[in-house]
Amino acid sequence: MKSFVVAISGASGSIYGIRLVEELLKTEAFVHLCISSTAFSIIETETGISLSGKTAKEAEKKIQKHFASREIRSYSEHNLAAPVSSGSFITEGMFVVPCSMKTLSGIANGYANNLIERAADVVLKEGRKLILAPREMPFSAIHLENMLKLSRLGVTIAPPVPAFYQKPKDLNDIVNFVVGKILDCAGLTHNLFRRWDENQSG
Numbered sequence: 132m133k134s135f136v137v138a139i140s141g142a143s144g145s146i147y148g149i150r151l152v153e154e155l156l157k158t159e160a161f162v163h164l165c166i167s168s169t170a171f172s173i174i175e176t177e178t179g180i181s182l183s184g185k186t187a188k189e190a191e192k193k194i195q196k197h198f199a200s201r202e203i204r205s206y207s208e209h210n211l212a213a214p215v216s217s218g219s220f221i222t223e224g225m226f227v228v229p230c231s232m233k234t235l236s237g238i239a240n241g242y243a244n245n246l247i248e249r250a251a252d253v254v255l256k257e258g259r260k261l262i263l264a265p266r267e268m269p270f271s272a273i274h275l276e277n278m279l280k281l282s283r284l285g286v287t288i289a290p291p292v293p294a295f296y297q298k299p300k301d302l303n304d305i306v307n308f309v310v311g312k313i314l315d316c317a318g319l320t321h322n323l324f325r326r327w328d329e330n331q332s333g
C-alpha cells in the first residue's frame with residue numbers, strides 16, 4: 132500500500148486538503164496527516180467540520196471517524212518524534228494543501244520548526260515528491276522567491292487556481308478540479324473532472 136504525508140496548514144482553502152485526503156483514501160493509499168493548530172480553526176470556520184481534540188489521540192479518533200477510515204493516522208504539529216519526521220520511514224511523498232506563506236517559508240529555508248516543516252524537509256532531503264498548494268493573494272516578492280527556490284529544487288508548486296473551461300456548476304466542481312490537478316501532479320488517477328478534449332463544446 133502506498134503511503135503519503137498530507138499536511139493542511141493555516142491558509143484559506145482547507146476544503147482542498149480535506150478533499151485530497153478523501154481521494155487518497157479512495158485510491159487505497161495510507162495517509163499520514165498533520166493539521167496545524169491554525170488550520171484546525173480555519174477548517175472549522177470554512178467548512179463547519181471540527182477535527183480538533185483536547186489531545187492528539189482525541190483528534191485522531193475524530194479524524195478517523197470523519198474520513199470513515201482506519202487507513203489514516205494523524206499527528207500533532209508539535210510531535211517531532213512522529214514517524215514522518217525521519218527519512219528512514221518510507222513514504223511516496225508529501226502534499227501541503229493548502230500551504231500558508233509561513234509554512235512555505237519554513238520549508239524553503241529548512242526551518243523545521245514543526246512536524247509539517249520537518250516532514251517536508253525529510254521528503255526534500257530524501258528526494259521524494261513534494262507538492263505544495265500555496266494560497267495567498269496577492270503574492271509578495273518574498274513569497275515568489277520562496278516558491279522559485281523550491282521549484283528549482285524539484286518541488287511542485289501547484290497553487291489552488293481553478294480553471295473555468297470545465298464550466299463549473301458549483302463550488303464542488305471547483306474544488307474537484309483543483310484537487311484533481313494536484314493528484315495529476317503526483318501521477319495518481321482520479322475521476323474528479325472531465326478532461327479537456329478538442330471536441331468538447333458548450
Ligand SMILES: Cc1cc2nc3c(=O)[nH]c(=O)nc-3n(C[C@H](O)[C@H](O)[C@H](O)COP(=O)(O)O)c2cc1C
Binds near residue numbers: 142
Ligand atoms: C481565517 C484565516 C485565513 C488565513 N488565510 C491565509 C492564507 O490564505 N494564506 C496565508 O499564507 N496565511 C493565511 N492565514 C494566516 C496563517 O494562518 C498564519 O500565518 C499562520 O501562522 C500559519 O501557520 P501554519 O502555516 O503553521 O498553519 C490565515 C489565517 C486565518 C485566521
